[in-house]
Amino acid sequence: MTFRIRAARPTDVEAMYEMAKLGGSGFTNLPADRATLRAKLDRAAACLADPRESLPDGPGDELFVVVLENVATGELRGTAQIFACVGRGGPFYSYRLTTLTQHSKELNRTFRAEMLHLATDLEGSSEVGGLFLHPAERAGGLGMLLARSRYLFIAMHRARFAPRILAELRGVIDERGGSAFWDAVGGKFFGMGFQEADHFNALNGNQFIADLMPKHPVYVAMLPDSARTAIGMPHLNGRPAMRMLEAEGFAYEGYVDIFDGGPTMTARTDQVRSIAGAKAETVAHIAAPEGHGPVRRVLAATGRLATFRCTLGEVTQGADGLVIDPVAAAALDVRPGDTVWHVDR
Incomplete structure (x- = not known):
């Protein structure tokens, strides 16, 4: 059985929708919504139709979608996405985990407090995301093929992508589809549960985060244990993806997703193994x-x-x-x- 990766087409919308229904909570880049998927594929088709080697103002707000195809049957069994430059069409938010050290002479003690800062530090980076492989195909190296094919695409169109690249991994989601991190942080200010907020973000973007999220740092020590332990931790199903990213040269540098606290991995684009090689x-x-x-x-x-x-x-x-x-x-x-x-x- 032979598989290949190819550029997605607008006619792939039904197959994408069927895959999206299997994706579950927290999968923002592949929502189970036909209209959103259709718009995403139309946008990707327009980007693919632009023949320029590079854009005059540097990497733009381009989206590229690829699919995993069974060569014999034409059936689609996976998908992945590449964003040429995040933050061009709207703010790209992350939480940045930092440490504040303070010393008390009277107590002769040093205190170290971890804090989460709302940041747009990663704006201007390229992003690989939206990776989904059908559960029946999660063997035989197809996940690796799907993930790494994006780096070959970048190498082949290098001028359209940024000097830095990131990948957001889905965070810890409980058996009910909830997020302890969201409940302890974002949920306090938005009046909606994790699944509702995540779905809204997938369909409408995250401008509502800018409108409502407090700009002050969040002290990690004030969060419940379940939220603290979720910070920077990938979903159980995302751990193989994290290992693949690390093998490519990505690293976790303290940036986490604003919804579920999952880790954001970053690398210099030209140092990613599959691009450099x-x-x-x-x-x-x-x-x-x-x-x-x-x-x-x-x-x-x-x-x-x-x-x-x-x-x-x-x-x-x-x-x-x-x-x-x-x-x-x-x-x-x-x-x-x-x-x-x-x-x-």
Whole structure:
């Protein structure tokens, strides 16, 4: 069974909706709402239709959506998103966790207080998000293919993306779909539960945060234990994603999601492993790589913008160029003379 990543199309809306219904609470970038998904896919299609190598004012408010497709059946089994520059269309809020140290001579004691500050420090970064893989396909490296394909897309269109990149991981959500962090912080000021606030954010954006969220720091010690322990912790299902991000060079630097307290991972874009290691080469032969030299298992991609495609395959370095296996070549629809970007699996 062969899978490939391709750019999403507006006609994918029903398949996206079916996946969104499986996503659960806290999945802001993939809401189970047809109108919102349709608008998202239309926006992505418009971005894909812009042929410029780069935008005159730097990375813009662009969205790119990719899907995981079964080559044989055309069935969609996953999706992921890339935001070229967050904070262009509206403020991008995070909480930043800091420590204030104070000393009392009279008590001869030093006190260290952790505080959460509402911040827009990460505005101007690119973002990878919206990663969803169908539960039936969470094996065989497909999650890795889906996640890392975004980095090849960025490498292939590097001028459209920012020097820094981030990824927000879903935070701790209880069995009822609630968030102890939201209940202790945001819920005090908005008069709505976590699921309602998260759904509203997915459909309407987070300007209401700017309107109602207090601007003063929140002292972590004043929160209940359940909220404190959720700060910077990923959802149980998000821990593999966190490990993948760390393997790519992302790190947690004290920024957390304003809704559920989940960690925001950041990296320098050019230092992300799959971006720094990506190479573009011309296909010389389509053949079983064995016998042509050392065989490497790679993520391979081709195309530009709307014609982007990515799959797993085997390659080797021939005397006159890249040798790629026939199954991967068919999934990518490449022929000798075409350019393929690849990075070691």
